Amino acid sequence: MHDFTGKTAVVTGYASGIGAATAAALTARGATVIGVDRIVPDSAPPVARTIVGDLSTSDGVRSIADAVDGPVDVLINNAGVAATQPWRTVLSVNTLAPRDLTRLLLPKFGADAAVVTTASQAGFQWQRNFTRADAFLAIDDWDAALDSVAGLPDIDRLCYALSKEAAIVYSGALAVEGKQIGLRSNTVSPGTVGTPLLPDFTATMGAAVIDGAAAWTGRHAAPEEIADAIVFLASPESAWISGVDLPVDGGYGAFVFRTLVAPALSAAQ
Structure with missing residues (x-):
């Protein structure tokens, strides 16, 4: 695996979770890791520097970006919340925060920087819903962006x-925009992770969905297995x-496509 000595990663x-495994893996490979979180327990992995901040507000994201010293070689947008939180919080932390943190750090990126964002297999219909997502992202003001989707049916359930x-x-848009400055952007979409x-x-998606995925794959993924893909x-x-x-x-997305999506597509033709 690549040596990150001399590189700074945010x-x-x-x-905790995938973020902790990723921070630990980057540190072990020589990176200077700046860890960002709302609360830092004693169990958090040791990093070169910690920034305690709030990614649920626009002002909080700006404060975090201001606290980051450049150059930044790697940005891992991993922070996220489940739909047990209010839907505005979910969209703020999971989408608007990584969008704005990335934008604010762009002037601090070093040459050939990489951005990796933790997405989810829950977002597998992104192509089908591209227009809606793209319109949401185009609104800079957080309140206005959130208001634009407030009328969607069942937003509390669909927000994640x-x-x-x-x-x-x-991330795809950033990959296109960043090409001229050598910036790469990708997402990792985990299935169920321990x-x-x-x-x-489990509370929001249902035990049948979460346990069913684990039953088919044989287990939930370990955070380190997702971290390996992020580091790569x-x-x-x-x-x-x-x-x-x-x-x-673990191949569960392919299984879902073959057993549910593909038959529906064939029936529609």
Whole structure:
């Protein structure tokens, strides 16, 4: 695996779960890791520097960006919340925060920087819902953006999928826009992962969905397995990969497509 010695990496949501595994993996490979989180427990992995901040507000994101010293070589937009939180919080933390943090850090990026955003297999319909997600992302003001989707039916339930669809759409746009400055942007879409958020996903998505995925794959993923994919996409070993959403789900997404989506497509033809 690539040596990140001399490189600076910012990892949001670094104190637990996938973020902790990613911060630890980058640190072990020599990176100077700046860990960002709302609360930093004693169990958080050791990093070079910690920024305690709030990614649920526009002002909070700006404060975090202001506290980051450049140059930044790697940005891991990993912080996220489940739909057990209010829908405005879900879309703020999962979509608007990574969008704005990335924008604010652009002037601080070093040459050949990489951005990796943790999306989700819940966002697998991003192409079908591209227009809605793209329109949401086009609104700079957070309140106005959130108001634009307030009337969607069942927004409390759909907010998580929408947040991850939009995260994937934004990453693709960033890959196109960043080409001229050598910036790469990709997303990783995990399936079910054994993190502290798993009970929240079970509560919002249902035990049948979460347990069913684990039953088919044989288990939930370990955070380190998702971190390995994130670190790979952050490294020069993936220098020709940009604008990609990488499923890391043990093949469960392919199973869902073959058994549910493909038959529906065939029936519609």
